[in-house]
Amino acid sequence: xxxxxxxxxxxTCDVVVVGAGIAGLTAAEQLVAAGLDVRVxxxxxxxxxxxxxxxxxxxTVVELGGQWVGPTQDEVLALAQRLGLETFxxxxxxxxxxxxxxxxxxxxxxxxxxxxxxxRAFTDLVEHIDRTAATIDREAPWDSADAVRLDxxxxxxxLDAHCGDADARAFMDTMLAxxxxxxxxxxxxxxxxxxxxSGGGLHRMMLTIGGAQESRVRGGTHQxxxxxxxxxxxxxxxxxxxxxxxxxxxxxxxDSEAVAVTTEHRTLRCHRVVVAVPPTMATRLSYDPPLPAxxxxxxxxxxxxxxxxxxxxYPRPFWRQEGLSGMVxxxxxxVSLVYDNCVPDSDAGILVAFVEGTHARNFNSLxxxxxxxxxxxxxxxxxGDDAASPTEVLQRNWxxxxxxxxxxxxxxxxxxxTTVGAHLAAPCxxxxxxxxxxxxxxxxxxxxxxxxxxxAAAEVVAGVR
Amino acid sequence: xxxxxxxxxxxTCDVVVVGAGIAGLTAAEQLVAAGLDVRVxxxxxxxxxxxxxxxxxxxTVVELGGQWVGPTQDEVLALAQRLGLETFxxxxxxxxxxxxxxxxxxxxxxxxxxxxxxxRAFTDLVEHIDRTAATIDREAPWDSADAVRLDxxxxxxxLDAHCGDADARAFMDTMLAxxxxxxxxxxxxxxxxxxxxSGGGLHRMMLTIGGAQESRVRGGTHQxxxxxxxxxxxxxxxxxxxxxxxxxxxxxxxDSEAVAVTTEHRTLRCHRVVVAVPPTMATRLSYDPPLPAxxxxxxxxxxxxxxxxxxxxYPRPFWRQEGLSGMVxxxxxxVSLVYDNCVPDSDAGILVAFVEGTHARNFNSLxxxxxxxxxxxxxxxxxGDDAASPTEVLQRNWxxxxxxxxxxxxxxxxxxxTTVGAHLAAPCxxxxxxxxxxxxxxxxxxxxxxxxxxxAAAEVVAGVR
Numbered sequence: 001x002x003x004x005x006x007x008x009x010x011x012t013c014d015v016v017v018v019g020a021g022i023a024g025l026t027a028a029e030q031l032v033a034a035g036l037d038v039r040v041x042x043x044x045x046x047x048x049x050x051x052x053x054x055x056x057x058x059x060t061v062v063e064l065g066g067q068w069v070g071p072t073q074d075e076v077l078a079l080a081q082r083l084g085l086e087t088f089x090x091x092x093x094x095x096x097x098x099x100x101x102x103x104x105x106x107x108x109x110x111x112x113x114x115x116x117x118x119x120r121a122f123t124d125l126v127e128h129i130d131r132t133a134a135t136i137d138r139e140a141p142w143d144s145a146d147a148v149r150l151d152x153x154x155x156x157x158x159l160d161a162h163c164g165d166a167d168a169r170a171f172m173d174t175m176l177a178x179x180x181x182x183x184x185x186x187x188x189x190x191x192x193x194x195x196x197x198s199g200g201g202l203h204r205m206m207l208t209i210g211g212a213q214e215s216r217v218r219g220g221t222h223q224x225x226x227x228x229x230x231x232x233x234x235x236x237x238x239x240x241x242x243x244x245x246x247x248x249x250x251x252x253x254x255d256s257e258a259v260a261v262t263t264e265h266r267t268l269r270c271h272r273v274v275v276a277v278p279p280t281m282a283t284r285l286s287y288d289p290p291l292p293a294x295x296x297x298x299x300x301x302x303x304x305x306x307x308x309x310x311x312x313x314y315p316r317p318f319w320r321q322e323g324l325s326g327m328v329x330x331x332x333x334x335v336s337l338v339y340d341n342c343v344p345d346s347d348a349g350i351l352v353a354f355v356e357g358t359h360a361r362n363f364n365s366l367x368x369x370x371x372x373x374x375x376x377x378x379x380x381x382x383x384g385d386d387a388a389s390p391t392e393v394l395q396r397n398w399x400x401x402x403x404x405x406x407x408x409x410x411x412x413x414x415x416x417x418t419t420v421g422a423h424l425a426a427p428c429x430x431x432x433x434x435x436x437x438x439x440x441x442x443x444x445x446x447x448x449x450x451x452x453x454x455x456a457a458a459e460v461v462a463g464v465r
Numbered sequence: 466x467x468x469x470x471x472x473x474x475x476x477t478c479d480v481v482v483v484g485a486g487i488a489g490l491t492a493a494e495q496l497v498a499a500g501l502d503v504r505v506x507x508x509x510x511x512x513x514x515x516x517x518x519x520x521x522x523x524x525t526v527v528e529l530g531g532q533w534v535g536p537t538q539d540e541v542l543a544l545a546q547r548l549g550l551e552t553f554x555x556x557x558x559x560x561x562x563x564x565x566x567x568x569x570x571x572x573x574x575x576x577x578x579x580x581x582x583x584x585r586a587f588t589d590l591v592e593h594i595d596r597t598a599a600t601i602d603r604e605a606p607w608d609s610a611d612a613v614r615l616d617x618x619x620x621x622x623x624l625d626a627h628c629g630d631a632d633a634r635a636f637m638d639t640m641l642a643x644x645x646x647x648x649x650x651x652x653x654x655x656x657x658x659x660x661x662x663s664g665g666g667l668h669r670m671m672l673t674i675g676g677a678q679e680s681r682v683r684g685g686t687h688q689x690x691x692x693x694x695x696x697x698x699x700x701x702x703x704x705x706x707x708x709x710x711x712x713x714x715x716x717x718x719x720d721s722e723a724v725a726v727t728t729e730h731r732t733l734r735c736h737r738v739v740v741a742v743p744p745t746m747a748t749r750l751s752y753d754p755p756l757p758a759x760x761x762x763x764x765x766x767x768x769x770x771x772x773x774x775x776x777x778x779y780p781r782p783f784w785r786q787e788g789l790s791g792m793v794x795x796x797x798x799x800v801s802l803v804y805d806n807c808v809p810d811s812d813a814g815i816l817v818a819f820v821e822g823t824h825a826r827n828f829n830s831l832x833x834x835x836x837x838x839x840x841x842x843x844x845x846x847x848x849g850d851d852a853a854s855p856t857e858v859l860q861r862n863w864x865x866x867x868x869x870x871x872x873x874x875x876x877x878x879x880x881x882x883t884t885v886g887a888h889l890a891a892p893c894x895x896x897x898x899x900x901x902x903x904x905x906x907x908x909x910x911x912x913x914x915x916x917x918x919x920x921a922a923a924e925v926v927a928g929v930r
Contacts, residue, residue, distance in 0.1 A: 185879045186880055280765055283749065286749070290866075293829040294830055296864065296865075297864055301768050303768075303878075358884055362884055364757065364758040364762065364884075365759055397758055399758035399762055400758040414619075414648065414651055416826075420826055
C-alpha cells in the first residue's frame, strides 16, 4: 500500500536531483555532461522554481518571480547566452519618486529624493556597509573576523550604531526590505553583511544600471529552466512530489541502490541525491534516518522572506511622458518598491510593484481582489489617476506557493550563522544541497542558484561527502 | 500504490487527533467524553511527545523531557490527581551556586549569588518585566497596547533599555535561556512578555518552591500521557506517521468523510482534525489544499528552542552534605543550569543539567560520548571531584528527535506576533490546532498543553471553524 512497495515505474540511476529550479537543473545538466545517469524530480507541473512566467491577456509575458540579471552575475549571463536567450537593458530615464513622512520627492540614482544631509548619510552608510561586507568570508561567514559579535546583534542594531541620520536610516530599512523581503531586525548583522557581500556589496545590489536590476531576459527568466529541462528531456519528472529520502547515511556510495528517493508515484534508487529546494522546503521532506540536529536546525531556522509581486499592465507607459523613470520607493505605503517593467515586445506600460516584509505578512489575510485594489490605490497615489485603471493585474504571493513558501531567499536570525551555518551547504552523507541559499556568490539570486548547482554537481563528481 | 488507495485498515470516525502528546491525548479524552468517535495517530512508538521516561541501569526512572509542575498549573495538577498520580516537592535546601566572570559564589533564591547591587537591579528588572507582562493580552497578544512597538524590538533590546546593571543583565539572559532555551535576541520583546505573562510572570516561572519548578510527578510526567492513552485504548494508533491532510477546506463539516488523514499505513476519514504537534512539526505535514500563507508563515516561522537535557546519577547526593541545594546557574559554562533531581524511590544522587540556546546548537556537532564528557567536566567544575564519576548519564538532544525537533517551546522573532500570530491557534477550516505553543495560559508548559487540548476539543464540539 505504501510507496515503498515495488512499482512498475520504479527506477535506478546514478543521481536524483530534487527540485527543477535553476539550481537543480544546472546540477543535472553538469552531471549528465559528466556521464552520469540522472533524474530530476519536481513536485510542480512546471520547472523554474522561484522563476515563473505569467501572461497578460494581451499575450505579453512577464515574470511572476525572479527577473533581473546584472554585471558580475557571470554564471547566469553565460547560461542565458549559451541557451540562446537575449537580455535587454531596463528603462532607467527620468526621475525616481520617494514617499516618506507623507511627502513626495523626485530624485535620482544618487539622492533618491532624500535631503542633501540624508543622502550623504545614506551614501556614507552604504560605503561603510560595503567595506565591512568585503571583510566577510563568503565561503565560511562563521570564520570571519568578529563573526560571533556580528551574529549576536540584529542588522537593525548594527545599522543604528553606524547611522545617526533618522531619514537615511529609515530609507535604508526600505532599501534592505527590497533586497531581503524582511525587516532589518529579522536577521543578524552577520547575515546582512554576508548576503550583501556575496553580491559584491549593497551599492551594486541596489543599482539599476551597473547593478543587480540592470537587465532582463527577453521572454522571461523562466526560459532558463525551460530550456535546460528541454535538453534534459525525459530525465525531468514533473508532478513528482518527494515524500522521503532513505539511506542517505549509507557508508557504501558505490552501491547503486544506496539511497532511495520516494515520490508519490515511485521509488528512485541512486548513489547520490542533490536536494535543490529552498531550506524551508528541504525541512518538509522526510529523511530516514532523520537528519543530524545541526543540519535540521540550519534548514528549519532559515526562514524565507515574505513578498507579493504585482505586474500591472497599462495601455502605455504614461509615467515616461512625465519625466518619471517609474521607480518608486515608499516608506509610507504597502507597496514599497516599483519599477518600470516594460518589455521590448509590447507597447504596453508595465509597472512591477512589490509588497515586502511586514506589509506582505499583513497582506496574507486579504483576498487577491483586495490585494490588487490596495496596490492600484498605492500606484495611483504615486503616479496619479492614470494609474487607477490598469488593463490587468497579475500577482503572486510567494508565501502561498506550496512548494516555495517565501521569497526572495532565506535569512538567518541572530546566533545561527556561527552555530549551524556550516551545515547549510555541506553535504550530509550522500545528500548534496543546492539552491540560491547555499551560494557563496550572489546568494539568493538567480546567479547564486546557478553557481550552487555547479558546486553540488562538482561535489558529486568528485565523490565529496 | 500510493497511500490514497483503499486499504483494509482504512477507517472512518468523527475526529482524528494528530499527535499523542499531552495536548492531543487531552483533546481525545474530552472528545470521547462528548460522545465522539476518535482516533489518535502518533508517529512514534510511544505516547508523551515532549515528556518521555528514561531509566537508569539502576532501575530508577527519570524524565528526559518536561518534568516540573507548580502552583497555578491547575489543569495539569488536576489531571495528575484524576489519573491517580502523586506529586512530590523537589529538594530545595542549602545554597545555590553562581558562576560568572570566572567566579564561584554561593547564593540563595533571592540573590542567586549576585552582588547586592546586581541582585537589587535583577529584582527590579523582574518586577518591571512582570508589571509589563501583566498588560499583555494572553488570548490576543497582537491586540495589546504597544504591541507593534514591542514586536519590532528583540527582547534583548527591551531588557537593555530597562536594566543598567551589566551583571544583572547578563544573569537575566542566562535565566531566560533556562526558560526559553533561546537567547534573548532571538525573540521579540512582545514574545517574551506574552510568554512570561502566560505563566503569571517571570518571578513565578523562575522559582523552585512557589514556582514552576516546585513539584514533580512520582514516576515521571510521561505517565500522564500513558494513563490517558490507556483509557483511550485502541483509539490510539502508534507508528502512524501522518503524511497528508486532505480536504480540510470542505464546506460541509457534517460530511463524515470530509477530511482524509493519510498515514503511512492507512487513510482515516473524519469530520474534523486536531493537529496537536509543535509548529515546526505541523509545518512538515503535507496539506491538500495547501494551507493559507498566514497559517503557514505562523507555524514555519515559530522556531523551537534548542536544548539538551542530561540526567546524571551518582551513588549519593553528595552536594547536600556540603550545604548545597544542587542548583547551579553558570554564565561561564556549556551547562547553564543544574538542579538536584533526586526521586523518592531511590537513594541515588541525581543532578539534571541543561545545555541551552547557543550552547545547545554548538553541542549538535559533538557525539553523545563527548557531550557527556563536557557535561561531567562542568559538573566537576561546579561541585568538585565527587561529580567526576557518575554512575550513569542519560541524555536527550531534543533538536535531534525527528518528531519534535526542539524544546522547550517555540518562539516568535520580531514582527511575527503582530502579523501572523492570530493564525497560531485559530482553526483553519476543519483543522484545529493544539499543543503547548497554542496555549494562552502557561504557554510552552505541560499545563499549557493540557489547556490547549481542552480548548481544541471544545472548539470541535461547538462546531467552531
